[in-house]
Amino acid sequence: MRGIRSARRPNPAFGPLTFGVRLLAHGRVRYVVRGPHVRGSFVVIPETIRDGPILPKMVRVQFGCDGDSDYWRTPRDDEPVVHNVRVHGWTDGIDPDNPPSGWFLGRYAVNLRDNGIERELTTGARRRTEAVVKAVVRHWSRLPQRSALVLAAAATQAAQYAKHEAELAAEQEAKAQALRAQRAQVRSRLSAVNGIARRRPRPHGPLRPGWVTVGLVDGQDRDMGTMRVREVEFSTALPGAVVYEVAGRRLEGRFTVGSDQWRPEPLPQGIRVTYGHVEDISPFRHEHPHEPHVFGVRVGGLWDCERAEKITPGSPERLSAHARTGVRARMSASDAAERYCSAVLRALALHYLSRPDRAALQLAAAQANVRSQRAGAREELRKLRQEQQRAERAARRHRARETEYRSLVDQAGVPGSARDAMSATAGNS
Secondary structure, three states: OEEEEEEEEOOOOOOOEEEEEEEOHHHOEEEEEEEOOEEEEEEEEEOOOOOOOOOOOOEEEEEOOOOOOOOOOOOOOOOOEEOOEEEEEEEEEEOOOOOOOOOOOOOOEEEEOOOOOEEOOOHHHHHHHHHHHHHHHHHHHOOOOHHHHHHHHHHHOHHHHHHHHHHHHHHHHHHHHHHHHHHHHHHHHHHHHHHHHHOOOOOOOOOOOOEEEEEEEOOOOOEEEEEEEEEEEEOOOOOOOEEEEEEEOOEEEEEEEEEEOOOOOOOOOEEEEEEOOOOOOOOOOOOOOOOOEEOOEEEEOEEEEOOHHHOEOOEOOOOOOEEOOOOOOOOEOOHHHHHHHHHHHHHHHHHHHOOOOHHHHHHHHHHHOHHHHHHHHHHHHHHHHHHHHHHHHHHHHHHHHHHHHHHHHHHOOOOOOHHHHHHHHHHOO
């Protein structure tokens, strides 16, 4: 610990203060203060904050000179006594070039009794302590060693903070790499969409004539009888879809079956079955004409399956059906009706997939969706590019901060370093 000088500071409100100023390790400065109603040590510490400035801009004032006390309720050596009140703890976040005024002591500035009980500072002790803290910080801000003190304080945590910045940089670099891979996938999808747009449409076959008998099974592959199916028309609202009319035991109505083209894939691989005859250009309309009647209740809704190859006569086992009429109107249909509708939906999907022109219908659905697929892919690319740029900027910023911290670590052990400069300046004072 090296001395700088003693200083006498006038204080119109509380009388003169005498400072004994000593340099401590790690850029700390101890002020031994004597004055009316105050005696003890105040230690000014440049605040090194993780994710904060490389060189500290704020300072913390610690009450007492033992900086290595780990336990909060352990008194430090030479803690200030102000108006016969022992002040314990610290106050932080102080701008040395513009010290605060008024009521600014933090919640860690308390009176610690001999029995270890904490109490709030009295008004007189608080006001007096604040005045001393401001005087000490003003004096510290004018020290010729200030820059060396700040460098020494920064060097104490530099290795730890360099490691932290390296971890943050690696995290952002990994994120940028993942985003680059996502962009490549979206670009590949966009190329596939553009390729589909350039393909020549394939003619689909004619509608199957007349009624066809189709078997029904439940989710356990148990026989549920048959229904009759007739192809009414190719849907004008949904390219690549077919409208079917069905009739059977307590069953009549229409369904629209086509590719599930509302997923982000160039060539739709799924199946969508909608209750009723879809005539509106919006397939998400709540109700459609000719919705089927099952067990005397009109039912509605839709089913979409992500992959057509997952469909079997008995799977998926339970599919939804919403009652439009009856005692369960605006709710799910009865268990028996849902079980029956599930069998009908699966059978219609497989009947549609068995068409010889399935590939032509699939292409028609994809080409009808080219504009939205292209717009969606371009928008996704834009967002991914922005995210990648943000991640790369963050990675560069953290790498730069890591480099600065490591330079402080390197300076700490060579002649002419911040600590050596601070000690030399102290010796010449």
